[in-house]
Amino acid sequence: MKIATFNVNGITARLPRLLDWLAEADPDVVCLQEIKILDAAFPAEAIASAGYTALVHGQKGFNGVAILSKQPATETARGLDGDPDDDHSRYLEADVCGIRIASIYLPNGNPQPGPKFDYKLAWIDRLAARAAALLATEQPVVLAGDWNVAPLGVDVFSEAAMAADALVQPETRAKFRALLFQGWTDAIRALQPTGPAFTFWDYQAGAWPRDLGLRIDHLLLSPIAADRLTHAGIDRAVRGGERASDHVPVWVEINA
DNA sequence: ATGCCTATGCGACATAGA
Numbered sequence: 001m002k003i004a005t006f007n008v009n010g011i012t013a014r015l016p017r018l019l020d021w022l023a024e025a026d027p028d029v030v031c032l033q034e035i036k037i038l039d040a041a042f043p044a045e046a047i048a049s050a051g052y053t054a055l056v057h058g059q060k061g062f063n064g065v066a067i068l069s070k071q072p073a074t075e076t077a078r079g080l081d082g083d084p085d086d087d088h089s090r091y092l093e094a095d096v097c098g099i100r101i102a103s104i105y106l107p108n109g110n111p112q113p114g115p116k117f118d119y120k121l122a123w124i125d126r127l128a129a130r131a132a133a134l135l136a137t138e139q140p141v142v143l144a145g146d147w148n149v150a151p152l153g154v155d156v157f158s159e160a161a162m163a164a165d166a167l168v169q170p171e172t173r174a175k176f177r178a179l180l181f182q183g184w185t186d187a188i189r190a191l192q193p194t195g196p197a198f199t200f201w202d203y204q205a206g207a208w209p210r211d212l213g214l215r216i217d218h219l220l221l222s223p224i225a226a227d228r229l230t231h232a233g234i235d236r237a238v239r240g241g242e243r244a245s246d247h248v249p250v251w252v253e254i255n256a
Numbered sequence: 257a258t259g260c261c262t263a264t265g266c267g268a269c270a271t272a273g274a
Contacts, residue, residue, distance in 0.1 A: 009273080010263050034273085036264065061264055062272055108274055148274070167274060202274065203261035214274075246262080246274080 007247035031103030104145030109166030155215035
């Protein structure tokens with residue numbers, strides 16, 4: 001089964017690119033982030049024509065996540081526990097063919113320090129609580145999404161240029177590492193242990209042609225899912241398309 | 257030391273992204 005994550009930065013603006021990529025990459029499941037649309041306005045018909053059902057946890061203007069699937073998908077969670085005042089649409093989870101799959105849009109957290117950074121750190125704690133509960137089920141689980149965390153120095157084009165950014169702060173990295181060390185496998189790093197593996201290039205300052213990227217989109221696998229991991233990849237070429245998102249699709253294949 | 261781009265919204269610039 002091929003499972004992908006793709007921050008589309010607006011489903012309306014990106015629909016042609018998404019449909020092109022679905023036809024070309026042929027994933028079974030796609031976790032989308034930043035769909036920036038209400039559930040009722042989601043282009044479900046176009047997605048259905050491509051062969052996918054859609055679970056949608058939308059929001060107007062910004063945020064919003066979805067899970068597209070060729071096989072039947074059963075929703076298992078919408079949002080994270082732990083903060084009744086949090087009205088951001090950033091977490092959606094489903095069962096597909098016995099695999100638990102989460103679409104995650106972790107808060108950016110800039111500027112830091114400040115309330116947005118505090119929200120980010122608290123959100124990681126809430127996600128870690130959910131992740132621990134999922135691990136305890138001993139099911140195959142895939143946590144896929146835009147984590148807005150560059151785990152190591154090699155995951156940014158320049159540590160100096162990024163020093164003040166919420167994506168690389170020691171507290172950010174420590175919380176990500178703590179979650180990872182619950183027992184998750186970072187799929188891209190499991191199959192490509194060294195070197196850059198960027199998944200995002202800013203629209204500004206010629207970041208894409210200069211290859212000034214970040215690795216912030218990740219698929220974390222539970223032990224049983226990791227045992228079944230056969231392939232993983234980053235579809236870099238998508239970044240060079242017309243009206244591209246600033247993120248590209250990242251995917252894994254696990255034995256069904 | 258800031259903006260550089262891009263998407264969206266009851267738009268005529270502001271907010272958010274990372």
